[in-house]
Amino acid sequence: MSSLLAILFGICFGFILQRAGALEYKNILKTLRLIDLRIAKFMFLSVGISTVGVYSLRTMGLISLDMIKLNLVGTLLGGLIFGIGFAITGYCPGTCIGAWAEGKKDAIFVVLGGILGVLAFTIIQNDVFAVLARFDTGEKMLGDFFSINTLVLGALYSMAIGFIVYITDHIELKVKEKEPQKVQQTLPQ
Protein backbone atom coordinates (compact mmCIF):
# COMPACT_ATOMS: atom_id res chain seq x y z
CA MET A 1 0.00 0.00 0.00
CA SER A 2 2.74 2.38 1.02
CA SER A 3 4.71 1.47 -2.11
CA LEU A 4 1.70 2.11 -4.30
CA LEU A 5 1.19 5.49 -2.66
CA ALA A 6 4.85 6.36 -3.26
CA ILE A 7 4.49 5.72 -6.98
CA LEU A 8 1.15 7.51 -7.13
CA PHE A 9 2.49 10.61 -5.32
CA GLY A 10 5.56 10.52 -7.54
CA ILE A 11 3.40 10.49 -10.64
CA CYS A 12 1.45 13.51 -9.36
CA PHE A 13 4.69 15.32 -8.52
CA GLY A 14 6.20 14.63 -11.95
CA PHE A 15 2.99 15.68 -13.66
CA ILE A 16 2.81 18.98 -11.76
CA LEU A 17 6.49 19.75 -12.38
CA GLN A 18 6.03 19.19 -16.10
CA ARG A 19 2.89 21.32 -16.27
CA ALA A 20 4.55 24.08 -14.24
CA GLY A 21 7.37 24.20 -16.78
CA ALA A 22 9.89 23.36 -14.07
CA LEU A 23 11.47 20.66 -16.23
CA GLU A 24 12.73 23.21 -18.71
CA TYR A 25 16.20 24.69 -18.61
CA LYS A 26 15.00 28.01 -19.97
CA ASN A 27 12.43 28.53 -17.22
CA ILE A 28 14.94 27.81 -14.44
CA LEU A 29 17.54 30.09 -16.00
CA LYS A 30 14.95 32.82 -16.62
CA THR A 31 14.17 32.71 -12.92
CA LEU A 32 17.82 32.81 -11.85
CA ARG A 33 18.60 35.57 -14.36
CA LEU A 34 15.64 37.47 -12.87
CA ILE A 35 13.92 37.68 -16.26
CA ASP A 36 10.81 35.66 -15.43
CA LEU A 37 10.32 34.46 -11.87
CA ARG A 38 7.51 31.97 -12.51
CA ILE A 39 9.41 28.99 -11.06
CA ALA A 40 10.27 30.83 -7.84
CA LYS A 41 6.69 32.01 -7.50
CA PHE A 42 5.42 28.48 -8.13
CA MET A 43 7.76 27.03 -5.48
CA PHE A 44 7.05 29.57 -2.78
CA LEU A 45 3.29 29.64 -3.39
CA SER A 46 3.21 25.88 -2.83
CA VAL A 47 5.21 26.35 0.38
CA GLY A 48 2.80 29.03 1.62
CA ILE A 49 -0.21 26.82 0.93
CA SER A 50 1.41 23.76 2.49
CA THR A 51 2.24 25.54 5.75
CA VAL A 52 -1.40 26.34 6.54
CA GLY A 53 -2.42 22.78 5.80
CA VAL A 54 0.49 21.17 7.62
CA TYR A 55 0.05 23.15 10.84
CA SER A 56 -3.75 22.88 10.81
CA LEU A 57 -3.54 19.11 10.49
CA ARG A 58 -0.80 18.95 13.09
CA THR A 59 -2.96 20.84 15.57
CA MET A 60 -5.64 18.21 14.96
CA GLY A 61 -2.99 15.58 15.64
CA LEU A 62 -3.24 14.06 12.18
CA ILE A 63 0.35 14.49 11.06
CA SER A 64 3.79 14.67 12.55
CA LEU A 65 6.58 16.98 11.48
CA ASP A 66 9.86 15.71 10.15
CA MET A 67 12.54 18.32 9.78
CA ILE A 68 16.10 18.12 8.56
CA LYS A 69 18.57 19.14 11.24
CA LEU A 70 20.15 22.51 10.84
CA ASN A 71 23.88 22.63 10.66
CA LEU A 72 24.47 26.31 10.01
CA VAL A 73 27.73 25.80 8.11
CA GLY A 74 26.79 22.54 6.39
CA THR A 75 23.35 23.70 5.30
CA LEU A 76 24.62 27.09 4.13
CA LEU A 77 27.64 25.71 2.28
CA GLY A 78 25.61 22.88 0.78
CA GLY A 79 22.98 25.36 -0.38
CA LEU A 80 25.59 27.60 -2.00
CA ILE A 81 27.24 24.68 -3.85
CA PHE A 82 23.79 23.47 -4.86
CA GLY A 83 22.92 26.96 -6.15
CA ILE A 84 25.97 27.05 -8.43
CA GLY A 85 25.07 23.59 -9.78
CA PHE A 86 21.46 24.76 -10.18
CA ALA A 87 22.53 27.67 -12.41
CA ILE A 88 24.95 25.55 -14.47
CA THR A 89 22.56 22.65 -15.11
CA GLY A 90 19.23 24.43 -15.08
CA TYR A 91 17.80 21.43 -13.24
CA CYS A 92 17.53 20.26 -9.67
CA PRO A 93 17.87 16.62 -8.54
CA GLY A 94 14.14 16.03 -8.96
CA THR A 95 13.48 17.92 -12.17
CA CYS A 96 16.35 16.33 -14.11
CA ILE A 97 14.65 12.95 -13.61
CA GLY A 98 11.48 14.40 -15.12
CA ALA A 99 13.41 16.10 -17.92
CA TRP A 100 15.08 12.78 -18.67
CA ALA A 101 11.61 11.24 -18.99
CA GLU A 102 10.79 13.97 -21.48
CA GLY A 103 13.70 12.85 -23.62
CA LYS A 104 16.13 15.65 -22.82
CA LYS A 105 19.57 14.21 -23.26
CA ASP A 106 21.49 16.70 -21.11
CA ALA A 107 19.36 15.75 -18.09
CA ILE A 108 20.83 12.24 -18.17
CA PHE A 109 24.27 13.74 -17.67
CA VAL A 110 22.99 15.67 -14.65
CA VAL A 111 21.81 12.38 -13.12
CA LEU A 112 25.17 10.72 -13.85
CA GLY A 113 27.06 13.68 -12.41
CA GLY A 114 24.79 13.53 -9.38
CA ILE A 115 25.63 9.87 -8.76
CA LEU A 116 29.33 10.74 -8.84
CA GLY A 117 28.65 13.70 -6.52
CA VAL A 118 27.02 11.42 -3.97
CA LEU A 119 29.91 8.99 -4.25
CA ALA A 120 32.47 11.77 -3.74
CA PHE A 121 30.67 13.12 -0.71
CA THR A 122 30.11 9.72 0.84
CA ILE A 123 33.83 8.99 0.62
CA ILE A 124 34.74 12.12 2.57
CA GLN A 125 31.62 12.43 4.73
CA ASN A 126 33.10 11.11 7.97
CA ASP A 127 35.77 13.82 7.93
CA VAL A 128 33.26 16.48 6.88
CA PHE A 129 30.73 15.55 9.55
CA ALA A 130 33.50 15.48 12.16
CA VAL A 131 34.47 19.05 11.35
CA LEU A 132 30.86 20.25 11.10
CA ALA A 133 29.67 18.52 14.28
CA ARG A 134 30.13 21.61 16.44
CA PHE A 135 27.80 23.64 14.21
CA ASP A 136 24.94 21.18 14.69
CA THR A 137 21.91 22.88 16.18
CA GLY A 138 19.31 20.15 15.76
CA GLU A 139 15.79 20.45 14.40
CA LYS A 140 15.20 24.15 14.74
CA MET A 141 12.12 25.86 13.42
CA LEU A 142 10.75 29.38 13.48
CA GLY A 143 8.44 28.57 16.40
CA ASP A 144 11.46 28.09 18.65
CA PHE A 145 12.15 31.81 18.51
CA PHE A 146 8.65 33.15 19.02
CA SER A 147 6.55 32.36 22.03
CA ILE A 148 3.24 32.25 20.18
CA ASN A 149 0.99 29.42 19.11
CA THR A 150 2.57 27.57 16.18
CA LEU A 151 -0.70 27.51 14.25
CA VAL A 152 -0.91 31.29 14.47
CA LEU A 153 2.74 31.57 13.52
CA GLY A 154 2.13 29.22 10.59
CA ALA A 155 -0.71 31.40 9.38
CA LEU A 156 1.44 34.53 9.67
CA TYR A 157 4.31 32.79 7.88
CA SER A 158 1.98 31.72 5.06
CA MET A 159 0.66 35.22 4.72
CA ALA A 160 4.19 36.64 4.66
CA ILE A 161 5.20 34.24 1.87
CA GLY A 162 1.98 34.94 -0.01
CA PHE A 163 2.65 38.66 0.32
CA ILE A 164 6.24 38.32 -0.95
CA VAL A 165 5.04 36.27 -3.94
CA TYR A 166 2.31 38.82 -4.67
CA ILE A 167 4.70 41.78 -4.46
CA THR A 168 7.23 39.98 -6.67
CA ASP A 169 4.53 39.33 -9.25
CA HIS A 170 3.42 42.95 -9.05
CA ILE A 171 6.96 44.30 -9.54
CA GLU A 172 7.51 41.90 -12.44
CA LEU A 173 4.40 43.17 -14.20
CA LYS A 174 5.54 46.76 -13.71
CA VAL A 175 8.96 46.00 -15.17
CA LYS A 176 7.44 44.15 -18.13
CA GLU A 177 5.25 47.14 -18.94
CA LYS A 178 8.38 49.20 -19.48
CA GLU A 179 10.28 46.43 -21.23
CA PRO A 180 8.84 46.60 -24.82
CA GLN A 181 10.48 49.97 -25.51
CA LYS A 182 13.80 48.67 -24.31
CA VAL A 183 13.59 45.61 -26.55
CA GLN A 184 12.78 47.71 -29.60
CA GLN A 185 15.70 49.97 -28.95
CA THR A 186 18.21 47.17 -28.77
CA LEU A 187 16.86 44.96 -31.55
CA PRO A 188 17.99 46.81 -34.72
CA GLN A 189 21.67 46.63 -33.86
Added chain:
Amino acid sequence: MDGKWSWVKAGLALGILNIVIFLSGNHLGTTTFYSQTTGYITNFFFPDWMPVSSWTKGTCGGTASLSVGWQWLFVMGLFIGALVANRTSKIEVKKEEVPEMWIDRFGNKPYLRFFHAFFGGFLLLFGSRLAGGCTSSHVISGMSQMALSGIVFGMAVFAAGIPTALLLYRRGGGAR
Protein backbone atom coordinates in the same frame (compact mmCIF):
# COMPACT_ATOMS: atom_id res chain seq x y z
CA MET B 1 3.14 29.03 -20.30
CA ASP B 2 1.39 28.60 -23.66
CA GLY B 3 -1.33 26.22 -22.61
CA LYS B 4 0.64 24.87 -19.68
CA TRP B 5 -0.56 25.62 -16.20
CA SER B 6 -0.08 29.06 -14.72
CA TRP B 7 2.25 29.27 -11.76
CA VAL B 8 -0.76 29.90 -9.50
CA LYS B 9 -2.49 26.69 -10.57
CA ALA B 10 0.72 24.66 -10.41
CA GLY B 11 1.66 26.09 -7.01
CA LEU B 12 -1.79 25.32 -5.65
CA ALA B 13 -1.58 21.74 -6.96
CA LEU B 14 1.86 21.15 -5.47
CA GLY B 15 0.80 22.66 -2.14
CA ILE B 16 -2.18 20.30 -1.92
CA LEU B 17 -0.07 17.30 -2.99
CA ASN B 18 2.49 18.18 -0.32
CA ILE B 19 -0.22 18.26 2.37
CA VAL B 20 -1.62 14.92 1.21
CA ILE B 21 1.87 13.38 1.32
CA PHE B 22 2.23 14.65 4.92
CA LEU B 23 -1.15 13.10 5.73
CA SER B 24 0.07 9.75 4.44
CA GLY B 25 2.91 9.91 6.94
CA ASN B 26 5.65 10.45 4.37
CA HIS B 27 7.71 13.36 3.20
CA LEU B 28 8.69 14.63 -0.20
CA GLY B 29 12.34 14.17 -1.17
CA THR B 30 14.59 13.00 -3.95
CA THR B 31 18.16 13.05 -2.57
CA THR B 32 17.79 9.62 -0.97
CA PHE B 33 17.08 8.19 -4.41
CA TYR B 34 20.54 9.25 -5.55
CA SER B 35 22.16 8.00 -2.36
CA GLN B 36 20.57 4.60 -2.67
CA THR B 37 21.26 4.25 -6.37
CA THR B 38 24.90 5.17 -5.87
CA GLY B 39 25.09 2.82 -2.93
CA TYR B 40 23.66 -0.03 -4.95
CA ILE B 41 26.08 0.43 -7.82
CA THR B 42 29.12 0.85 -5.59
CA ASN B 43 28.24 -2.04 -3.31
CA PHE B 44 27.71 -4.24 -6.35
CA PHE B 45 31.24 -3.66 -7.62
CA PHE B 46 33.03 -3.09 -4.30
CA PRO B 47 31.00 -4.92 -1.67
CA ASP B 48 33.38 -4.33 1.24
CA TRP B 49 34.39 -0.76 0.56
CA MET B 50 31.83 1.16 2.61
CA PRO B 51 29.21 0.21 5.17
CA VAL B 52 25.68 0.06 3.82
CA SER B 53 24.48 2.69 6.28
CA SER B 54 26.93 5.32 5.06
CA TRP B 55 25.01 6.13 1.87
CA THR B 56 21.97 7.79 3.32
CA LYS B 57 23.65 9.24 6.41
CA GLY B 58 22.36 12.71 7.15
CA THR B 59 19.73 12.84 4.39
CA CYS B 60 16.01 13.18 4.75
CA GLY B 61 15.73 9.41 4.48
CA GLY B 62 18.47 9.01 7.05
CA THR B 63 17.20 5.87 8.67
CA ALA B 64 16.57 4.10 5.39
CA SER B 65 18.70 1.12 4.59
CA LEU B 66 19.97 0.31 1.14
CA SER B 67 16.75 -0.83 -0.47
CA VAL B 68 14.16 0.18 -3.00
CA GLY B 69 12.25 2.19 -0.45
CA TRP B 70 9.57 4.83 -0.44
CA GLN B 71 11.73 7.58 -1.87
CA TRP B 72 13.09 5.40 -4.64
CA LEU B 73 9.58 4.47 -5.76
CA PHE B 74 8.55 8.11 -5.45
CA VAL B 75 11.25 9.15 -7.92
CA MET B 76 10.25 6.31 -10.23
CA GLY B 77 6.74 7.75 -10.11
CA LEU B 78 8.15 11.20 -10.87
CA PHE B 79 9.65 9.77 -14.08
CA ILE B 80 6.34 8.19 -15.10
CA GLY B 81 4.38 11.32 -14.18
CA ALA B 82 6.61 13.56 -16.27
CA LEU B 83 6.36 11.13 -19.17
CA VAL B 84 2.56 11.04 -18.96
CA ALA B 85 2.38 14.84 -18.69
CA ASN B 86 4.68 15.16 -21.69
CA ARG B 87 2.65 12.79 -23.84
CA THR B 88 -0.71 14.27 -22.89
CA SER B 89 0.44 17.86 -23.32
CA LYS B 90 -1.30 19.74 -26.10
CA ILE B 91 1.90 21.57 -26.79
CA GLU B 92 4.68 19.32 -27.93
CA VAL B 93 7.82 19.88 -25.88
CA LYS B 94 10.72 19.87 -28.28
CA LYS B 95 12.97 16.88 -27.80
CA GLU B 96 16.11 18.89 -27.60
CA GLU B 97 19.56 17.56 -26.91
CA VAL B 98 20.71 20.95 -25.78
CA PRO B 99 18.46 23.78 -24.58
CA GLU B 100 17.95 26.58 -27.10
CA MET B 101 18.84 29.30 -24.64
CA TRP B 102 22.14 27.56 -23.92
CA ILE B 103 22.97 27.31 -27.64
CA ASP B 104 22.27 31.02 -28.09
CA ARG B 105 24.86 31.75 -25.45
CA PHE B 106 27.52 29.04 -25.81
CA GLY B 107 27.02 27.85 -29.38
CA ASN B 108 25.84 24.51 -30.71
CA LYS B 109 28.28 22.35 -28.78
CA PRO B 110 26.41 19.34 -27.36
CA TYR B 111 29.49 17.87 -25.70
CA LEU B 112 30.29 21.09 -23.86
CA ARG B 113 26.69 21.18 -22.64
CA PHE B 114 26.89 17.55 -21.52
CA PHE B 115 30.08 18.35 -19.64
CA HIS B 116 28.40 21.36 -17.98
CA ALA B 117 25.43 19.17 -17.08
CA PHE B 118 27.65 16.46 -15.63
CA PHE B 119 29.76 18.90 -13.63
CA GLY B 120 26.70 20.82 -12.44
CA GLY B 121 24.98 17.58 -11.50
CA PHE B 122 28.00 16.69 -9.40
CA LEU B 123 27.72 20.02 -7.54
CA LEU B 124 23.95 19.61 -7.11
CA LEU B 125 24.14 16.28 -5.34
CA PHE B 126 27.38 17.02 -3.50
CA GLY B 127 25.69 20.14 -2.11
CA SER B 128 22.50 18.22 -1.34
CA ARG B 129 24.34 15.57 0.65
CA LEU B 130 26.29 18.23 2.52
CA ALA B 131 23.12 20.16 3.35
CA GLY B 132 21.12 17.03 4.07
CA GLY B 133 18.54 17.46 1.32
CA CYS B 134 17.64 19.11 -1.98
CA THR B 135 14.95 21.43 -3.28
CA SER B 136 12.16 18.94 -2.63
CA SER B 137 13.03 18.03 0.94
CA HIS B 138 14.51 21.33 2.12
CA VAL B 139 12.32 23.86 0.33
CA ILE B 140 9.01 22.19 -0.54
CA SER B 141 8.83 19.96 2.53
CA GLY B 142 11.17 21.76 4.97
CA MET B 143 10.11 25.34 4.42
CA SER B 144 6.44 24.41 4.70
CA GLN B 145 7.22 23.17 8.22
CA MET B 146 8.97 26.47 8.92
CA ALA B 147 12.17 24.48 9.40
CA LEU B 148 15.15 26.77 9.80
CA SER B 149 17.32 24.41 7.76
CA GLY B 150 14.92 24.73 4.82
CA ILE B 151 14.85 28.51 5.02
CA VAL B 152 18.67 28.73 5.21
CA PHE B 153 19.03 26.28 2.31
CA GLY B 154 16.44 28.07 0.17
CA MET B 155 18.09 31.45 0.65
CA ALA B 156 21.58 30.00 -0.02
CA VAL B 157 20.45 28.36 -3.27
CA PHE B 158 19.21 31.63 -4.70
CA ALA B 159 22.09 33.63 -3.19
CA ALA B 160 24.53 31.48 -5.19
CA GLY B 161 22.31 30.61 -8.16
CA ILE B 162 21.37 34.14 -9.20
CA PRO B 163 24.95 35.52 -9.43
CA THR B 164 26.14 32.34 -11.17
CA ALA B 165 23.36 32.55 -13.75
CA LEU B 166 23.99 36.27 -14.33
CA LEU B 167 27.72 35.61 -14.67
CA LEU B 168 27.18 32.74 -17.12
CA TYR B 169 24.97 34.97 -19.26
CA ARG B 170 26.82 38.25 -18.84
CA ARG B 171 26.77 40.41 -21.91
CA GLY B 172 29.59 40.00 -24.37
CA GLY B 173 31.46 37.37 -22.40
CA GLY B 174 32.63 33.97 -23.56
CA ALA B 175 31.85 32.16 -26.80
CA ARG B 176 28.98 33.39 -28.92
